[in-house]
Amino acid sequence: MLRGMYEAGGVSGRHRRTTAIRLFGIKYAGEVEPLSIPDIPRQAGLPDSYRDEINKGRALAEYVVVMKDFP
Numbered sequence: 001m002l003r004g005m006y007e008a009g010g011v012s013g014r015h016r017r018t019t020a021i022r023l024f025g026i027k028y029a030g031e032v033e034p035l036s037i038p039d040i041p042r043q044a045g046l047p048d049s050y051r052d053e054i055n056k057g058r059a060l061a062e063y064v065v066v067m068k069d070f071p
Contacts, residue, residue: 001028002044002054021050025057027066032058 002024021041025032032040032054041050 002040003046018050018053021046021053022057022060023066025054025059026061026064027057029058029061 002021037051037054038048040054041048
C-alpha cells in the first residue's frame, strides 16, 4: 500500500510523494501502531527517511478526516 501511494504521487515532484506518505500515516495510523515504523518504508522499498513522514501522518490522524483518496 505504501509503495502504491508513493508512486501515485507521480513524477510531479517530491512534495506530492511526501504528501502521499503522510496520508498513508493518517489513513493507517491504527494499523501501523504495533509495527516498527523504521521497517515500514524499508519493506516498501523506500528511503528510511520516510519514517518521519509516516510518524507525522500518525500524529495528525486524530485531528483530520480524509475527504478523498490520493491522488
